[in-house]
Amino acid sequence: MPSKITIVGAGNVGAMTALWLAERELGDIVMVDIPQVDGMPQGKALDLMQAGPVLRYDTRITGTIDYGPTENSDVVVITAGVPRKPGMSREDLVSVNQQIISEVISQIVPRSPNAILLVVTNPLDTMTYLAYKLSGFPKQRVVGQSGILDGARFRTFIAMELGVSVESIHAFVLGGHGDEMVPIPRYSDVAGIPITELLPPERIAALVERTRQGGGEIVKLLKTGSAYYAPGASVAAMVEAILKDKKLVLPCSAYLEGEYGLRDIFFGVPVTLGRGGAEKVWEITLTLQERTMLNKSADLIRSTMAALKF
Ligand code: APR
Secondary structure, eight states: OOOEEEEEOOSHHHHHHHHHHHHHTOSEEEEEOOGGGTTHHHHHHHHHHHHHHHHTOOOOEEEESSSGGGTTOSEEEEOOOOOOOTTOOHHHHHHHHHHHHHHHHHHHHHHOTTOEEEEOOSSHHHHHHHHHHHHOOOGGGEEEOOHHHHHHHHHHHHHHHHTOOGGGEEOOEESOSSTTOEEOGGGOEETTEEGGGTSOHHHHHHHHHHHHTHHHHHHHHHSSSOOOHHHHHHHHHHHHHHHTTOOEEEEEEEEEESGGGOEEEEEEEEEEEETTEEEEEOOOOOOHHHHHHHHHHHHHHHHHHTTOOO
């Protein structure tokens, strides 16, 4: 039987994730959205099916407003949520998206009790924590998409700066998803050479800052929403690592129980991603300065988590 991947929320990130996944032929895809947009997930699914003959994939894609077809999913990607609108505080967003995530989890968990939950909804680390608490799933089976996208942004900016292929670059980003993330230059390299040996500190600082603001830069340009091509690609890479049991080491939001001195929080750290989900958290030695930045990032997540109501 083919694997089943459910994508909750057939909006921009959901639909783009479906496309990247369809091309990889990893399994059947179900896109589910709310009754208020009946026809939209079905229409997008049909459109994506019709791209198959041209792009040469045979992936079955279903669009629905009913959770029935999501039954027995192997991976559930959660992109349902609303982005922040002018005048909305972070806490306002937390309370709206908390309701949405609660509703999604109550529909998904009884139908797919063995699934791996991959959360994309912002504020990312807080919503992943919420999904973990409400689902009752083991920590390995709940993971948030964060560092792959942040790392990809850092890699893009390093490549642009040095005029080399993005493929030659590895980037290392820790911490919360958002302005408070912690890119680590000394572990970011071009073909194994740390960028600290290739670029002056002020240029590195500028690239780090642009990476931190990477999502916001796109929101400002788009004006009507947030990024979805790179987020969709990042989610698809995670789903592939899980379903192929690749044991890829990728930065993801994972539950910490003392690693990096942090407890009871979802936080961006390197993890081994395989069929069991976030199978292992990798802990690395940090400098005092990096640790201070990481703690600040964790404090910011905790202040957002404080707006959750259980
Ligand atoms: N169940 C299922 N789908 C829902 C629900 C729900 N309870 N509530 C909202 N949705 C759907 C919306 O109808 C919409 O189709 O979620 C979709 C969200 O899509 P977009 O508004 O296009 O947002 P998108 O750009 O895809 O971002 C989704 O990912 O990167 C994050 O910050 C981003 O939290 C946001 C999420």
